[in-house]
Amino acid sequence: MSGMLASANSLSEALLMRACEVDIIDLKQPAQGALGALPVAEVAEVVARLGKHSVISATVGDLPMQADLLAAAARAMAGTGVDYVKIGFFPGGDWRACMDRLAPIAGRHRLIAVLFADTKPDLTTIEALRGAGFAGVMLDTMDKSLGSLTQLLAPSELARFTGSARAAGMLTGLAGSLKQSDIQLLLPLAADYLGFRGALCRQHCRTAELDADSILRIRQLLGEAGPQSRPANAEGLAARANQAES
Numbered sequence: 307m308s309g310m311l312a313s314a315n316s317l318s319e320a321l322l323m324r325a326c327e328v329d330i331i332d333l334k335q336p337a338q339g340a341l342g343a344l345p346v347a348e349v350a351e352v353v354a355r356l357g358k359h360s361v362i363s364a365t366v367g368d369l370p371m372q373a374d375l376l377a378a379a380a381r382a383m384a385g386t387g388v389d390y391v392k393i394g395f396f397p398g399g400d401w402r403a404c405m406d407r408l409a410p411i412a413g414r415h416r417l418i419a420v421l422f423a424d425t426k427p428d429l430t431t432i433e434a435l436r437g438a439g440f441a442g443v444m445l446d447t448m449d450k451s452l453g454s455l456t457q458l459l460a461p462s463e464l465a466r467f468t469g470s471a472r473a474a475g476m477l478t479g480l481a482g483s484l485k486q487s488d489i490q491l492l493l494p495l496a497a498d499y500l501g502f503r504g505a506l507c508r509q510h511c512r513t514a515e516l517d518a519d520s521i522l523r524i525r526q527l528l529g530e531a532g533p534q535s536r537p538a539n540a541e542g543l544a545a546r547a548n549q550a551e552s
């Protein structure tokens with residue numbers, strides 16, 4: 307069984323995600339890239355409003371692989387109190403130096419490394435990430451125009467990724483323009499979570515408005531995770547969101 311990570315770009319989107327009972331509310335600004343960041347103050351506000359009852363992650367942005375820059379961004383985002391800080395490992399730069407610089411932060415906060423399937427990452431990186439103290443590793447896509455993760459990598463390659471991450475004792479996540487139809491294919495891989503943004507939005511456009519029915523449908527396809535009954539449609543959801551607000 308895999309949980310559902312859903313990317314939200316504001317407090318109001320995060321409240322909707324909570325009402326839909328997603329497992330991880332992932333704070334990011336999709337308009338600013340694959341891992342576009344929200345301002346630290348906005349993330350802190352969402353954590354203050356939802357943090358007690360929700361698991362929250364946040365991205366640090368599409369940053370170049372410069373150790374000092376990444377460490378400062380990770381430290382600032384971790385300071386908001388989010389449960390997980392997601393850090394993209396983009397092509398170029400010195401990954402080893404970045405991991406070394408992030409290791410002391412990983413000792414105090416849960417860091418998730420994001421590798422990009424469309425850059426053909428070397429899976430031996432997973433072992434190095436574990437050594438640096440990262441809590442998890444996720445596979446996503448950098449160029450959203452290339453199609454979904456399942457179009458870029460064969461099931462055997464995805465299984466090699468989730469298997470390596472699990473063997474390293476790390477949390478595993480899969481994402482990258484995933485569609486509802488990808489879920490059945492990915493569930494046997496038993497990643498800890500599947501991540502979504504585009505598929506939760508109108509016209510499957512990751513910068514567009516969220517579509518509550520799509521969120522609920524994906525939640526349903528991933529199986530019942532929470533103890534409460536889940537609203538079945540957008541009207542039930544609106545009632546739940548209003549309760550959450552009050």
Ligand SMILES: O=C[C@H](O)COP(=O)(O)O
Pocket residue numbers: 311313332446447450481482483484501502503504505512
């Ligand atoms: O972390 C998950 C991502 O936000 C996935 O975004 P996407 O479905 O638009 O590729």
